[in-house]
Amino acid sequence: MSWCSKCKAEYIDGVTRCGDCDVELIDEKSETEEDIVNKPVDWALLKNFSESETYVIETLLKEEGIPVLKRRRGVGGYLKVSAGMSIFGVDLYVPSEELNRAKELLEKK
Numbered sequence: 649m650s651w652c653s654k655c656k657a658e659y660i661d662g663v664t665r666c667g668d669c670d671v672e673l674i675d676e677k678s679e680t681e682e683d684i685v686n687k688p689v690d691w692a693l694l695k696n697f698s699e700s701e702t703y704v705i706e707t708l709l710k711e712e713g714i715p716v717l718k719r720r721r722g723v724g725g726y727l728k729v730s731a732g733m734s735i736f737g738v739d740l741y742v743p744s745e746e747l748n749r750a751k752e753l754l755e756k757k
């Protein structure tokens with residue numbers, strides 16, 4: 649999956665330019681969770697969410713341009729693979745400078 653850095657539209661593999669903006673698409677794989685972790689960002693714990701909440705919150709924050717880092721608790725990461733969900737929930741982190749904005753967004757929801 650590739651996406652346009654300008655309009656954020658997602659494209660299927662094989663498409664290299666956004667038809668609307670005429671800009672190079674970014675390969676989603678180019679920014680893995682590992683890359684995000686390795687960036688010099690001061691991550692602050694936002695809250696622990698359930699699996700289903702996590703998707704909603706993550707989408708909400710990303711729409712606002714706030715990067716999100718997910719960390720599953722305990723053996724949750726392993727359970728996720730076998731059972732499709734985690735009983736431990738997911739810790740969501742945002743850059744500390746975005747923490748207040750992220751919290752405000754959650755309150756508005």
Ligand SMILES: [Zn+2]
Pocket residue numbers: 652653654655656657666667668669670
């Ligand atoms: Zn575009």
